[in-house]
Amino acid sequence: MIKRLINWWDGRFERRFSAVFPPNFNNPHDENSPYALSLSGKLLLEHQLPDDRHTLLENKYLIKIPAITKKHFDYACNRCGNRVQRFFASWPCGCGGACVYCRKCVQMGRVSCCSYLYIWSGQLVGFPRVERACAWEGELSWYQSVASERIVEAVDGQSHLLVWAVCGAGKTEMLFAGLERAFAEGKRVCLATPRADVVRELRPRFESAFPNVSIVARYGGSEEVDEGAQFLLATTHQLLYYARAFDVMIIDEVDAFPYHADPMLPYSTARALKPEATLIYLTATPRLDLRIRSHLNLLPTVFVPQRFHGHPLPVPVFHASFDLKKRNVPKALKTWLIEKKKADRRVLLFAPTIEKAEKLKGEIPGSISAHSEDPDRENKIRRFRQEEVDLLITTTILERGVTFPSIDVAVLDASHDVFDEAALVQIAGRAGRSPEDPDGDVVFFHDGASDAMVNARDSIRKMNKLAEKGGE
Amino acid sequence: MHCLWCDQEIIKDLNWNNLFQLPRNEVLCEGCKEEMHLLKGPACPKCSRETDEGELCHDCERWGEAPLERNLSLYRYNDFLKDVIAKWKYRGDYILVDVFKEDFLKRFKALKISKEAVLVPIPLSEERFAERGFNQSEALARMLPLETANPLRRVYSEKQSKKSRYDRMTTNNPFTIRTSITHPVVLIDDIYTTGRTLQHAAKLLKEAGAPSVMSYTLIRG
Ligand SMILES: [Zn+2]
Ligand SMILES: [Zn+2]
Ligand SMILES: [Zn+2]
Numbered sequence: 001m002i003k004r005l006i007n008w009w010d011g012r013f014e015r016r017f018s019a020v021f022p023p024n025f026n027n028p029h030d031e032n033s034p035y036a037l038s039l040s041g042k043l044l045l046e047h048q049l050p051d052d053r054h055t056l057l058e059n060k061y062l063i064k065i066p067a068i069t070k071k072h073f074d075y076a077c078n079r080c081g082n083r084v085q086r087f088f089a090s091w092p093c094g095c096g097g098a099c100v101y102c103r104k105c106v107q108m109g110r111v112s113c114c115s116y117l118y119i120w121s122g123q124l125v126g127f128p129r130v131e132r133a134c135a136w137e138g139e140l141s142w143y144q145s146v147a148s149e150r151i152v153e154a155v156d157g158q159s160h161l162l163v164w165a166v167c168g169a170g171k172t173e174m175l176f177a178g179l180e181r182a183f184a185e186g187k188r189v190c191l192a193t194p195r196a197d198v199v200r201e202l203r204p205r206f207e208s209a210f211p212n213v214s215i216v217a218r219y220g221g222s223e224e225v226d227e228g229a230q231f232l233l234a235t236t237h238q239l240l241y242y243a244r245a246f247d248v249m250i251i252d253e254v255d256a257f258p259y260h261a262d263p264m265l266p267y268s269t270a271r272a273l274k275p276e277a278t279l280i281y282l283t284a285t286p287r288l289d290l291r292i293r294s295h296l297n298l299l300p301t302v303f304v305p306q307r308f309h310g311h312p313l314p315v316p317v318f319h320a321s322f323d324l325k326k327r328n329v330p331k332a333l334k335t336w337l338i339e340k341k342k343a344d345r346r347v348l349l350f351a352p353t354i355e356k357a358e359k360l361k362g363e364i365p366g367s368i369s370a371h372s373e374d375p376d377r378e379n380k381i382r383r384f385r386q387e388e389v390d391l392l393i394t395t396t397i398l399e400r401g402v403t404f405p406s407i408d409v410a411v412l413d414a415s416h417d418v419f420d421e422a423a424l425v426q427i428a429g430r431a432g433r434s435p436e437d438p439d440g441d442v443v444f445f446h447d448g449a450s451d452a453m454v455n456a457r458d459s460i461r462k463m464n465k466l467a468e469k470g471g472e
Numbered sequence: 473m474h475c476l477w478c479d480q481e482i483i484k485d486l487n488w489n490n491l492f493q494l495p496r497n498e499v500l501c502e503g504c505k506e507e508m509h510l511l512k513g514p515a516c517p518k519c520s521r522e523t524d525e526g527e528l529c530h531d532c533e534r535w536g537e538a539p540l541e542r543n544l545s546l547y548r549y550n551d552f553l554k555d556v557i558a559k560w561k562y563r564g565d566y567i568l569v570d571v572f573k574e575d576f577l578k579r580f581k582a583l584k585i586s587k588e589a590v591l592v593p594i595p596l597s598e599e600r601f602a603e604r605g606f607n608q609s610e611a612l613a614r615m616l617p618l619e620t621a622n623p624l625r626r627v628y629s630e631k632q633s634k635k636s637r638y639d640r641m642t643t644n645n646p647f648t649i650r651t652s653i654t655h656p657v658v659l660i661d662d663i664y665t666t667g668r669t670l671q672h673a674a675k676l677l678k679e680a681g682a683p684s685v686m687s688y689t690l691i692r693g
Contacts, residue, residue, distance in 0.1 A: 086474055089565075089566065089567035090567075091566035091567065091605075091606065092566075092606060092611075093605065093606075094605065101564070101566070103565055103567065106559070106563050106564060106565045107559070107563055109563075109564075110563065110564035110565070110605065
């Protein structure tokens with residue numbers, strides 16, 4: 001009963017989009033159109049259509065649906081899925097009617113009551129079947145190969161899969177076999193991730209792994225246009241430009257969003273997928289909603305509890321320090337930093353707020369700080385990576401993705417609200433990334449341990465236990 | 473209520489001072505409000521540029537007699553306003569005009585402009601108007617309690633940001649005028665930067681019979 005309820009609930013975005021654009025839309029065309037490559041799978045606005053749009057519309061190569069629909073007194077945006085009424089505003093549109101636009105997705109170009117969204121309904125583009133597309137010749141660990149097999153199965157079975165892999169598990173390599181299978185069958189694939197720097201980082205890796213597959217990378221500010229690439233690497237926002245496009249979708253770091261609070265991602269994901277498709281979630285720290293589904297076997301799950309180099313995750317050590325509200329640099333932290341300095345270790349220090357990070361920087365000689373509002377942060381991260389500085393102070397922006405081979409990690413005021421369980425697990429995951437130096441120190445300085453701290457430590461221990469058991 | 477810019481909920485605390493007042497419709501949260509800096513201090517009487525003691529600024533001194541008698545701007549340009557303007561004007565989030573409404577109206581009333589005067593919003597070229605769907609200057613004019621007239625037409629495109637200052641100062645007048653004018657004119661625009669655009673418009677309006685031309689702009693760039 002509960003399972004059926006959850007399934008029904010999870011299907012709401014698919015149902016909502018199907019209501020405006022029925023799946024398996026019967027297209028009457030056998031012949032190929034020159035536009036199939038660039039237009040199929042896209043959700044287009046008027047100005048993105050080719051000049052002979054009228055012929056295409058007349059001949060039903062394109063279907064148009066209203067961008068915003070009104071039901072009773074409520075508006076709904078068919079592009080971003082928004083239904084929160086305060087995000088709809090009226091404006092003096094040339095259409096003459098009482099026109100309303102969606103503020104939620106206005107950043108991606110304004111759609112209003114009088115605008116339409118266009119979807120290709122002619123013959124879908126056929127992508128080449130690329131045999132043995134993967135040029136990567138490395139080797140997978142035992143856990144990686146288990147996950148890799150499950151991913152291949154999910155691609156074949158057009159099913160959903162949660163890949164619950166610890167930080168540093170080597171998830172990109174786990175995807176290769178599944179991707180190879182997808183490309184061999186001429187499938188169209190999307191890998192979506194919340195952050196643009198991850199797209200930039202992944203692109204060369206996939207390009208060298210799949211030299212014969214057309215790859216396009218899209219994120220806010222990238223100039224690349226998708227003229228019909230088989231493999232799209234994109235930030236999750238870019239999914240707003242797609243409809244019924246992909247046979248396989250991989251969503252990286254799915255927990256980085258409040259998935260439940262903002263319908264934009266689940267709605268556009270549901271729409272960007274073809275009716276029969278594979279959906280793979282990658283995360284090290286799934287949120288409660290996915291955990292429940294995993295627990296109830298609604299979402300098949302594969303664990304990768306071990307890092308690619310086979311060493312256990314560093315378990316955080318709690319260090320009580322009751323002067324941390326009084327002093328900028330508490331005594332315990334100072335002692336720890338001096339020790340590290342003597343041992344010639346490099347340190348990544350997390351502060352709860354930007355203000356605190358700046359204060360710390362002021363008091364610790366030889367340190368630099370980088371945070372989200374810092375225009376120079378790319379450069380500072382580079383300086384730390386190239387070992388020009390030994391202590392980088394940051395806020396939670398560096399908790400994900402960014403890796404430094406050989407560092408120790410400390411969190412100041414770890415019981416602060418900004419450090420939830422997921423953030424702390426991710427932070428701990430920054431240490432011990434390289435096989436040459438697999439056990440970095442992770443210390444949480446606190447003045448009273450929070451539940452999040454305890455849960456984070458428990459979940460890291462649990463993963464290590466799981467890895468021990470399975471490795472035998 | 474939620475802040476129109478950051479969407480944070482606006483919580484009003486009740487105290488004896490506001491208990492018997494009608495609840496005001498707050499547009500921005502306190503944090504966002506603090507980011508908007510009204511021009512209040514000493515400034516050039518002709519163009520609103522901030523000067524040490526309210527003296528005429530260097531540019532205005534050099535200009536001498538100009539068709540635009542004076543400009544009054546509301547806010548100092550900063551990164552916050554830059555973001556708001558970008559989302560409003562370029563992304564087309566029309567409703568953001570409400571962010572300025574209260575201040576824009578209040579300062580205008582304080583100017584005590586003759587009821588005879590007409591507002592003339594700086595027009596966009598047809599091309600640009602088609603792109604954006606609305607003219608930001610018109611949106612501003614709409615908030616003010618005077619009649620609006622549209623005697624100007626823009627013939628040259630707005631694309632001038634890449635040209636040098638000298639080029640901008642010597643380019644041809646981007647406007648043409650369609651009718652004659654008998655009322656005093658208040659030009660409305662979002663940003664006053666060099667004043668060149670407004671001077672061009674003022675020149676034509678004067679030639680068409682306007683007894684006086686001033687401008688009221690949102691931001692002094
Ligand atoms: Zn929307
Ligand atoms: Zn705000
Ligand atoms: Zn001046």
